[in-house]
Amino acid sequence: MLQNLNITDLAIVESLDLNLEKGLSVLTGETGAGKSILLTALGLALGERADAGYVRPGSQRAEITLSFDLSDAPNAQAWLEENELDADKQCLIRRTIRQDGRSKAYINGSPTTLQALKLLSSQLVEIHGQHAHLTLLESDEQRELLDNYAQNTSLLADTNQAYLQWRANFHELEALIKSSTDQSNQEDLLRYQLNELEQLDLVNYDYAALSAEHTKLANLEQILNVGQIQLNLLSENEQQSANHLVNQSISALTGLTSLASEFDEPNKLLIEAQIQINEATQQLRRFLESQEIEPQRMQELDNQISIIQNLSRKHHVSPDELPQVAEKLNQDLENLSHSTERIDELNSLVQQNQQQYFSLAKTLSQKRIKSAKKLSTLISSMIQELGMPQGEFSINVTPQTIEQPKINGTDKIEFLVSANKGLPLRPLAKVASGGELSRISLAIQVTTSHDKNAATMIFDEVDSGIGGGIAEIVGQKLRTLGNRAQVLCVTHLPQVAAQAHQHLFVYKSNDTAMTTSQVRTLTTEQRIEEMARMLGGVNITKSTLTHAKEMLMTGQTNL
Template identity: 45%
Template sequence: MLCQLSINNFAIVRFLELDFKAGMTSITGETGAGKSIAIDALGLCLGNRAEASTVRPGADKAEVSARFSLLDIPLAKRWLEDNDLDLDDECILRRTINSDGRSRAYINGNPVPLSQLRALGQLLIGIHGQHAHHAMLKSEHQLTLLDSYANHRMLLDSVSASYQRYKLIEKELKQLQQSQHERIARKQLLQYQVEELNEFNLGEHEFDEIETEHKKLANGTALVQACQHTLFLLQDNEQGAVESVLNLAIDQAQELEGYDTALNSIGNMLNDALIQVQESSSELQRYLDGLELDPDHFAYLEQRLSKIMQLARKHHVSAKDLYQHHQALNQELSSLDSDEEKLDEIAEQLQSCKQGFIAHAKKLSQSRSRYAKELDKQVTQSIHELSMPKGKFVIDIHFNEELMSPNGCDTIEFQVTTNPGQPLQPISKVASGGELSRIGLGIQVITAKKVATPTLIFDEVDVGISGPTAAVVGKMLRSLGESTQVLCVTHLPQVAGNGHQHMFVNKQSKAGQTETSMVPLDKTQRIEELARLLGGDTITSNTLANAKELLRG
């Protein structure tokens, strides 16, 4: 629960340090005194938008801090632990606003983004403002109220998660469909190109092989002549064939060895050379004997090579890279084929995901219908107590599979009849301002009992209510305060008298400056304040007696 609120240089507050207790705390004050200023300051600790105008004139910055006990708030404690912001059984939220409008937020002394203040604040405090009744006219807010009462968070999370999955797959499908025309055109081009290359059927190393063989055949005559001339030099040259010359040299070397054994190696080397020359001659002769200069084969190679060059130019690649280009086109074509298959698969996934979402949404709708009937009875009973004895309240729910949203497929409408014999109609068409306030307050109190938020603030939600109805409202809020900390800003003595404690807001002007203060009242002071609320500035014995009757705390 909220234990303490400290306010420095905020609006017309110079300094306030307020201690709060369990139960219902009534907050009253004169018109314009700033009864809601503490609520506004607390809102900053919960992540509300900060403005430079909230800084007290003449001050450099405003600072607000709120201290909470977490003994009975396991969800908030777990949140702090998950975010490494834990501080035993207490939590301190602090916000500073500079005069230029910049602000900083802290949780347990650690600087944090506003999003974290808001996330934690939702687990600590629920604020019901005086405009909540008007928000109740909107279908989406009606749905939020019903879901808050039903407290079926797991069902809501399941619906939201399945909806997000559906939208993700739907987005992927749309992207594939949007690019389908481009894929079809690309596929047609690829099919033509691949078909042409498939027909030509170039082997992986074929270009290098053709190029080598073509070069050999293109130079066939020169090749034969060179081979023959080389053989002539090695064997047949009458003036000095290499083989004959080497034989003469070997004979001479043998003669030299007789004179000096140191020259033995010369003969060995010349013998080796002769063997190499003879083997070269034999190899060259075999090559020449096997050389075939087939003009038909040469024409085939010419045609094949020409086609390779033509296709390479057509596909803007080198002849050497044509084979790899062919494989890449094949792979891209296969990929486009798989995209078509993927399109069908995703369409099936989307349909399956939609059915899964609808199944979750139906469970949520069934839960809403069940709790709606329960809430119908309680709100109807509440408005009977709030001076609408013939009123009837009904929540109308319609399930439509085509209205998919993160909140399911339900459309919801609060319907009411305030007079006997009148049919149920939408609350926006039937209820007057006062009736709307009473119905809205009844719903807020009933739903607040079901929500786990440990502190509830009602900021002048009793506008438009008076007399016996106000007394019933006071009893409702006090009853709520038995199990939940309730802070109630009110101008009605019948409501204020039901508080377990009472705080008074006062505004004073000194030396040209205005300051607001808020102080707790003892029993005598409470009677005087209730008397003021009953009778205005003139307090009589009768108003004091009436005030004593109203005081319950």
């Protein structure tokens, strides 16, 4: 439950420290006194978006702090433990808002995000604003109310998980089928391109070697002519060849080494040179003798290199990269064949997902139909007590025939009501007036209060459009609800205020230069005076005070 609300510099609230009790607490006060700003503060602390307009003029920042006792909020305690934020069954939420509109949030002293704060808040507090009853007209809200009452949380989660698995597999299957429409043409193209590359003998493919061979054959005539000339100069010309001249030098120097030893080393070098010349001559002669102009081979190389260059341009790669292109084409071709296998696999998975989904959805429908009957009876009884004696409420659950799974099951869920005897049940939005909607909303909240996770429920003028004896019954129902959970209610009705366990009075103070909004807990005498004011009239008479006192005494007999 919410133990304490502390506000600093928020709008017209300069400083407020409010302790709250169990049971039903009402907030009353003149219009414009600041009751709404208290609910705004709660909303901000629980994760609603903030802006600079909330900061009190002249202040640097606004701050709201909520203190909770988690003894009656096991889900919130579990969430804190899971997120390593627990603090001995206590929870302190703090929200600050700066002048520039930026804000920070803390849970038990640790910084947190608004998303995390909202997740925790949903386990702590449930707020019903002035127009909360209008959400009853929304189909999702009606479904959620029924599922909460039927305790369908786990079953609904399993059903939606089956739907999500079906959707993921179905979308993948659709994409593959769409792409497979052109698969045959694509496969033919890949095979054609691969065949083009395979004519290059990719296993032994060496473009550098082919290019070198082509260059040599293209210039073979020049190679042979130059080679033969050099062979003649080295050895073939007996009188002027390099070998003959070196040989002459060796003979001359050999005869002089006995006369001058300095000739010995140059002579040895010439002998080595002669050996190198002879070896070079032999290699050159062998090469020239082995070469032969081959027009046919040259034509083959011309054709092959032309093909390679054309394919390189076609695939936008260098000739050396063509083997990698062939490898990728092979992989793409293999993937196409695998996509057929995947389509078969996905068809099977989609059928399995559908069977699982429709089985779960059928069980969900059965539980909803069974719970709808019970809840309809309970709410009908409650709205009859709330001033609609001939009223009848019904929850219509109609399983829809659908071919494909959808989120939240196959049911169409609709709240129906008949406000008067003899009139047929019709959709809530087409029948109920504003006051009737308020009473129906309250009836639903009271009836389903056992199914709420939040230990604190806040109602902002849910009694609008109600008066007289019905207002007293509404107060009694809120008090009954307060016996099971902490209830805070903003009200203008003395009949409701009389039922409260705690009465909080909101008022404006003009003691300072700037108007401030303050709250105080009323004593019994103060409650009588406030209820007399609420009963009406500018001048409060003894009769009005007596009426207020009797009303309070009657309300408190329910303690």
